[in-house]
Amino acid sequence: MNIKSDLTPDEQSQGRIRQENIERIMKAAEKVFAANGFRGATTAAIAEEAGLPKANIHYYFGTKAKLYRAVLDDIVALWLSSFRDIGEHDDPEKTLTDYIRAKMDLSQNRPNASKVFANELIRGAPRINSYLRTELKDWVAEKSAILDHWIADGRMAPVDSERLLFHIWAMTQTWADFEAQWAAVLGRKDGLKPADFNAATDAITTMVLRTCGLMPMPSRR
Amino acid sequence: MNIKSDLTPDEQSQGRIRQENIERIMKAAEKVFAANGFRGATTAAIAEEAGLPKANIHYYFGTKAKLYRAVLDDIVALWLSSFRDIGEHDDPEKTLTDYIRAKMDLSQNRPNASKVFANELIRGAPRINSYLRTELKDWVAEKSAILDHWIADGRMAPVDSERLLFHIWAMTQTWADFEAQWAAVLGRKDGLKPADFNAATDAITTMVLRTCGLMPMPSRR
DNA sequence: TCAAATCCTGACCAAATGGTCAAGTTTTAA
DNA sequence: TTAAAACTTGACCATTTGGTCAGGATTTGA
Secondary structure (H helix, E strand, C coil): CCHHHHCCHHHHCCCHHHHHHHHHHHHHHHHHHHHHHHHHCCHHHHHHHHCCCHHHHHHHHCCHHHHHHHHHHHHHHHHHHHCCCCCCCCCHHHHHHHHHHHHHHHHHHCHHHHHHHHHHHHCCCCCCHHHHHHHHHHHHHHHHHHHHHHHHCCCCCCCCHHHHHHHHHHHHHHHHHCHHHHHHHHCCCCCCCHHHHHHHHHHHHHHHHHHCCCCCCCCCC | CCHHHHCCHHHHCCCHHHHHHHHHHHHHHHHHHHHHHHHHCCHHHHHHHHCCCHHHHHHHHCCHHHHHHHHHHHHHHHHHHCCCCCCCCCCHHHHHHHHHHHHHHHHHHCHHHHHHHHHHHHCCCCCCHHHHHHHHHHHHHHHHHHHHHHHHCCCCCCCCHHHHHHHHHHHHHHHHHCHHHHHHHHCCCCCCCHHHHHHHHHHHHHHHHHHCCCCCCCCCC
């Protein structure tokens, strides 16, 4: 029995060269799509970024739309994998703190992924609507139910749990999507530094924990 | 003396027709740029949206880049005008509440303006960097100084005032830029309703006021 | 070793795109 | 009334774009 028959059709045809090139192209594509959106990105620009002739991009992905789809699927998978760990029996403070930290790490390490996703949302999410209406909606329902449970158990102050989650995303992702704005306003000519991400993480965490009554308020002077 | 000589060169040549057409074109352009970014937008699409032949767009604006510039300038002016009213002697609670409300009204009423701006920021803000580094930076410095003053006077709890402002923007603008996401997750098939914006406004206000110690924490159950 | 499979890519194409222009129509102001 | 100014737009153009393809190079597996 051929070992390869255990792999999906996709993986079967992936030799070393194929895998390397696909990775290279997708990385380049993520960058170009992030900076220009789907319509604004050109296959020529992606090819140059990847250091390959344009025809090579089409050899592996066929069309620009399919390449974009592949990049988007990759990002959705990344998103979902980062969404796992909030459980009912965890400690509210630690859970929220860890979650904010995890989202901020993504913003810092995969800003282009966040930007591609943002571009897609601004455009009205034509290609990921079903993901939003299913997986993401379910995730929100599940996690906000856990927050509500914590609230009902008196483990944290009453909050609008759905909006709390939305606003955590908004605050964490702004540091990836709109980095240019914050760098300019903060006077960081070479882009944001790790310290900036730490300061932002602390500010968001403080905000969320105070809102949830999980952090003692400092006494006013 | 000609009455028109009191006007800027720009305004001098603006008869009724000119003004109407420019308005129409810019409105259409804002929509198309919002949905596609600068590179992805086509003059043909803008022309169709405006209900005018393409050559007419070029008659008034010359090039796509100049039209984009005009749209962007319009939005920056709108942003700046909404940024005015935070004064040192105002009441912290009222001021923050009003400011959040004003930003949310902009998100609700001018989502395309917000989206064009967001597109520009995602792309690295090549055309508005000087605005970010000057007017906006100054505004942040000025307003965060006022917050710090309030804190020093014991009128609100200590917070990272700069990040607080950044995060208010992030939370309020997400309701314009990523409306598609929130509508999908909330199951609003025809887009967000006014009630959704009100709920978001309340959630953000609660969050900010609790963070600043300006709203009594509800007792835990 | 060697043939099949995979990979590579310059040259090419049709369609789309930003922009121009000339010839006309409408508006304005004296 | 009338001539200048402003406006309109179909037809057109050079460039860019996504995509194709044939023929050759390299890798793979038995």
